[in-house]
Amino acid sequence: MSTAARQTDPWYPVWAERPSFDLASGKYLKIWQGPQHPGVSGNMALELTVEGDIVRDCRAHVGYLHRGFEKLMERRKYMNCFPIVCRICVPEPDFNEHLFASAVEELAGIEIPERAKWIRTLTLELARIAFLTMGLGGQAGSFGLGTVGQWCIVHRDYVLDLFEELTGHRIYHMYIIPGGLRHDLTPGFAERTEAVLRKIEKLMDEVQKVLFDNAVIMSRTDGLGVIPRPWVDPYGIAGTNARAAGSSRDVRSDSPYLVYDDLDFAPIVGERSDAYGRSLLRKREILMSAGLIRRILSRIPDGPVRVKLPNPLHWKVPAGETFVRAESGRGEMGYFMVSDGTGFPRRVHVRGPSYTHAMALFEELVRGVSIADVAGLMASLQICPPEIER
Amino acid sequence: MNLRNLISPFYAWKRALEKPFTIRKPLVEREGPPLYRGFHTNDIELCIGCGSCEEICQNAAIDLRRVDGIEPKQGDSGLRPSIDYGRCCWCALCVDICPTASLGMSNRYNWISDDGEDWVFTPGVDDGGWNGDELGYRRAEGSWLLDPEAREMPVTGPDERRRTFDEYAGGYGPADAAAEATRCLECGLCVEACPTHMDVPGYIGAIREGDLDEGLRILYETNPFSESCGRVCTARCQDACALSQLGRPIMIRWLKRYITDSTLERRAAVIGDGSAVRPTGRSVAVVGAGPSGLTAAFYLSRFGHRVTVFERAEKAGGMLRAGIPDYRLPAGVLEREIAAIAGPLVELRCGVDVGRDVTVKALREEYDAVYLSVGAQEGSSMPIPGMDTPGVHIGVDLLARLALGERPDLGGEVAVIGGGNTAMDVCRSAVRLGSKRVRVLYRRTEAEMPAAVEEIEEAREEGVEFEFLTSPVGIAASRGRLVVTCQRMELGEPDASGRRRPVPVEGSEYDVSVDSCVMAVGQQVEGGFATAAGVKVTRWNTFEVDGDTLATDERGIWAGGDCQTGPDDAIKAVAAGKKAAWYINDYLGGRS
Numbered sequence: 001m002s003t004a005a006r007q008t009d010p011w012y013p014v015w016a017e018r019p020s021f022d023l024a025s026g027k028y029l030k031i032w033q034g035p036q037h038p039g040v041s042g043n044m045a046l047e048l049t050v051e052g053d054i055v056r057d058c059r060a061h062v063g064y065l066h067r068g069f070e071k072l073m074e075r076r077k078y079m080n081c082f083p084i085v086c087r088i089c090v091p092e093p094d095f096n097e098h099l100f101a102s103a104v105e106e107l108a109g110i111e112i113p114e115r116a117k118w119i120r121t122l123t124l125e126l127a128r129i130a131f132l133t134m135g136l137g138g139q140a141g142s143f144g145l146g147t148v149g150q151w152c153i154v155h156r157d158y159v160l161d162l163f164e165e166l167t168g169h170r171i172y173h174m175y176i177i178p179g180g181l182r183h184d185l186t187p188g189f190a191e192r193t194e195a196v197l198r199k200i201e202k203l204m205d206e207v208q209k210v211l212f213d214n215a216v217i218m219s220r221t222d223g224l225g226v227i228p229r230p231w232v233d234p235y236g237i238a239g240t241n242a243r244a245a246g247s248s249r250d251v252r253s254d255s256p257y258l259v260y261d262d263l264d265f266a267p268i269v270g271e272r273s274d275a276y277g278r279s280l281l282r283k284r285e286i287l288m289s290a291g292l293i294r295r296i297l298s299r300i301p302d303g304p305v306r307v308k309l310p311n312p313l314h315w316k317v318p319a320g321e322t323f324v325r326a327e328s329g330r331g332e333m334g335y336f337m338v339s340d341g342t343g344f345p346r347r348v349h350v351r352g353p354s355y356t357h358a359m360a361l362f363e364e365l366v367r368g369v370s371i372a373d374v375a376g377l378m379a380s381l382q383i384c385p386p387e388i389e390r
Numbered sequence: 391m392n393l394r395n396l397i398s399p400f401y402a403w404k405r406a407l408e409k410p411f412t413i414r415k416p417l418v419e420r421e422g423p424p425l426y427r428g429f430h431t432n433d434i435e436l437c438i439g440c441g442s443c444e445e446i447c448q449n450a451a452i453d454l455r456r457v458d459g460i461e462p463k464q465g466d467s468g469l470r471p472s473i474d475y476g477r478c479c480w481c482a483l484c485v486d487i488c489p490t491a492s493l494g495m496s497n498r499y500n501w502i503s504d505d506g507e508d509w510v511f512t513p514g515v516d517d518g519g520w521n522g523d524e525l526g527y528r529r530a531e532g533s534w535l536l537d538p539e540a541r542e543m544p545v546t547g548p549d550e551r552r553r554t555f556d557e558y559a560g561g562y563g564p565a566d567a568a569a570e571a572t573r574c575l576e577c578g579l580c581v582e583a584c585p586t587h588m589d590v591p592g593y594i595g596a597i598r599e600g601d602l603d604e605g606l607r608i609l610y611e612t613n614p615f616s617e618s619c620g621r622v623c624t625a626r627c628q629d630a631c632a633l634s635q636l637g638r639p640i641m642i643r644w645l646k647r648y649i650t651d652s653t654l655e656r657r658a659a660v661i662g663d664g665s666a667v668r669p670t671g672r673s674v675a676v677v678g679a680g681p682s683g684l685t686a687a688f689y690l691s692r693f694g695h696r697v698t699v700f701e702r703a704e705k706a707g708g709m710l711r712a713g714i715p716d717y718r719l720p721a722g723v724l725e726r727e728i729a730a731i732a733g734p735l736v737e738l739r740c741g742v743d744v745g746r747d748v749t750v751k752a753l754r755e756e757y758d759a760v761y762l763s764v765g766a767q768e769g770s771s772m773p774i775p776g777m778d779t780p781g782v783h784i785g786v787d788l789l790a791r792l793a794l795g796e797r798p799d800l801g802g803e804v805a806v807i808g809g810g811n812t813a814m815d816v817c818r819s820a821v822r823l824g825s826k827r828v829r830v831l832y833r834r835t836e837a838e839m840p841a842a843v844e845e846i847e848e849a850r851e852e853g854v855e856f857e858f859l860t861s862p863v864g865i866a867a868s869r870g871r872l873v874v875t876c877q878r879m880e881l882g883e884p885d886a887s888g889r890r891r892p893v894p895v896e897g898s899e900y901d902v903s904v905d906s907c908v909m910a911v912g913q914q915v916e917g918g919f920a921t922a923a924g925v926k927v928t929r930w931n932t933f934e935v936d937g938d939t940l941a942t943d944e945r946g947i948w949a950g951g952d953c954q955t956g957p958d959d960a961i962k963a964v965a966a967g968k969k970a971a972w973y974i975n976d977y978l979g980g981r982s
Binding site for chain 2: 076079080081082083084087145147148150151154164165166167168169172174182183184186206209210213214215216218219304306308309310311312313314
């Protein structure tokens with residue numbers, strides 16, 4: 001079945017008719033991109049079969065980054081899991097912290113204070129900005145435009161400065177804790193956040209000129225990795241990848257958590273579903289997050305940020321199971337948690353958006369792409385191997 | 391695509407004129423923000439080495455180790471946390487849980503050493519240069535992971551309890567007990583503080599698990615008087631409790647009481663009467679059926695030795711029966727505990743006065759070993775004129791009469807001399823006997839009173855008046871009443887006990903007119919009865935023993951409890967009985 005046929009029947013996956021290539025013929029060559037490769041956004045490997053410089057087939061391999069967090073949690077008390085979940089995904093630790101905390105809170109029947117909800121939303125939006133900004137830089141870098149990459153990394157660091165001030169660390173924040181937050185906003189945090197948001201907005205103007213209005217980028221990203229709208233459901237595509245394809249899927253508006261119900265916003269739906277369109281949508285989402293943060297900062301109510309929990313050494317969470325989800329920078333992220341009524345979680349499963357993007361979708365999209373654009377395609381899908389592996 | 395798209399990238403040159411984001415030289419050490427979770431700090435004088443940090447550390451980065459210059463003492467393990475920075479994940483849960491708030495984190499994140507051993511770091515002892523830093527992570531208010539509040543016990547109000555000798559403390563219900571048990575850190579400082587080293591975290595854990603039978607079994611491993619101790623113990627464990635540093639200690643005594651009170655009808659089945667033990671054929675005589683003697687009898691009989699307990703009084707129980715009023719320790723409690731101690735290998739002979747009816751020497755010949763635990767039952771009087779005036783009572787004698795069910799009339803006004811727990815028992819009993827005005831006269835101040843703080847508080851609630859820095863110098867009868875002549879005192883230099891010595895103030899005598907006067911100024915040991923058997927006594931008439939084994943110089947005779955230490959509390963007597971049982975068992979060649 002041709003690609004065109006598959007577009008009409010998206011439930012027919014690529015591996016159903018994976019062609020075989022006669023490597024002995026000399027016409028095809030097998031190239032490994034990864035597991036250590038600057039063009040791969042983490043430790044995973046792409047096994048490419050190329051004809052000339054055109055990729056004919058790809059198998060994505062993961063397993064190089066397995067740290068066993070889910071299993072580790074089964075032998076740790078609930079409060080002891082809290083420091084390790086942020087390490088599941090380096091670029092966006094806060095979503096792991098929030099999802100773990102909210103799953104525990106749901107099972108234990110804990111209602112966190114209103115102020116804690118607002119500040120949690122604030123940190124999640126800041127985390128989205130940090131991740132998406134870095135992602136834009138990665139996208140530019142993957143096409144050889146290192147200048148924009150450096151600008152973006154530096155601006156992400158400005159956000160990390162805010163995190164460092166607020167939470168005590170730059171990357172592994174360990175700030176959102178079951179029961180609320182570890183402590184309140186620091187004095188003057190709102191003003192410093194505003195200053196950083198202005199810097200980010202100025203950066204986005206420049207990125208528009210240097211990246212999006214750039215003839216080279218325009219031509220290289222045009223038509224690269226087009227995701228047809230009908231693929232969104234069968235491939236489990238989420239986040240900016242889905243919205244660029246014309247879907248309005250966004251957990252923040254589909255099933256609002258924390259205070260998103262009060263924020264009155266609509267998800268941005270893109271018009272172009274290639275690498276260019278996805279990057280442009282991300283730029284717009286960064287600006288949207290900046291707007292949301294301003295709205296949050298102006299409306300955070302007073303009050304406590306934490307409820308008292310029982311002694312963490314003997315805390316038992318009632319038996320039950322739950323699935324909680326949130327819209328991370330890469331898309332829908334979920335935690336499935338089962339409690340058997342003891343002091344240890346029976347099972348914690350982390351469902352990140354990258355697995356489907358990196359395996360099924362990427363293998364499909366990379367066919368027919370030139371080797372030079374593989375890294376750009378991968379960056380445009382915002383694949384994060386640490387979160388695939390856990 | 392148009393010309394603009396070709397020119398647009400050159401916009402990047404605009405940034406070339408700006409100040410660079412990052413610079414390589416000069417290298418500036420950037421300080422961490424105020425809340426930064428950097429290297430740990432620890433105030434080792436404040437730290438008590440409870441190990442909560444070690445317990446909460448998810449990565450086993452913390453280990454407790456000995457530190458030069460820090461000695462273990464009650465409520466302090468003498469250990470201090472050291473952190474393996476190869477494992478630490480900088481989560482600061484150790485700071486959030488620390489019961490003394492001694493742990494913190496500096497805002498320093500940069501430390502270079504070429505010695506791998508340096509990575510195991512004892513904050514506060516090893517110096518990385520950040521000890522005493524002001525900045526860095528400290529837990530915010532409300533972030534303490536532990537609960538400083540204890541669950542309250544239902545207590546009858548003072549007005550109501552003035553009228554009756556009924557027990558006034560109600561005991562925990564299941565919910566309160568479980569909540570209180572959840573506060574526990576399982577640090578074990580209480581085990582060390584307890585004279586008989588009860589496995590407190592063990593039985594508190596049993597409450598949390600809802601397995602009260604297991605809790606009861608753990609209690610009886612170290613203390614067959616747990617039901618009494620659950621009511622009247624001096625609870626050194628609570629003084630040592632790590633949570634008492636910043637909050638209220640775990641109410642260990644009430645939790646113990648909860649276990650015993652909730653398992654009354656199952657006690658016999660859980661403890662057993664020792665009939666399953668194979669008898670060793672050895673026999674032991676225990677002199678005195680107080681907490682110490684009965685504890686020794688319990689464990690010795692469970693080792694398989696035949697035990698005969700001799701008691702001078704009509705009923706067993708010793709000072710637990712004669713010295714503690716019913717409102718604190720109802721008589722039924724003691725009956726149940728003595729019943730649980732009984733078994734086929736235990737014989738209780740009441741009404742036998744060893745020394746008069748049978749000699750220690752004869753016991754030593756008849757039995758393989760003898761344990762002397764006669765207590766300190768003789769109430770002291772004061773060397774002042776008028777002690778034999780009618781209406782002057784000795785505290786312990788009065789309490790013994792109350793224990794027998796007598797309810798003497800002390801008159802409307804009573805003076806109680808002394809500041810110990812006996813004085814509190816007497817004054818509160820006097821209130822219950824109907825006296826309208828009860829005064830406690832003590833020669834030092836409240837701070838020096840040996841009585842338990844809550845006893846003093848509750849006595850006050852019941853209307854008892856306290857007069858400090860005063861001491862009687864004479865008592866005389868006057869028109870059916872007593873005139874107690876008192877002299878004012880002031881505090882001088884500290885004495886051997888560390889308390890400041892009371893010094894009389896010349897010419898400050900004044901009279902107090904009362905209906906009766908009770909002397910609660912201490913108790914004495916009558917140790918003379920055993921000297922004929924070769925047991926040595928000290929100048930206070932207490933038995934001389936080896937401090938480690940409680941063995942007297944006379945082979946085969948042990949002594950312990952108040953008769954060896956001088957008047958002390960029940961749990962120390964239990965501890966002595968248990969210790970003696972183990973050493974006697976060793977001596978008899980038994981297995982433990």
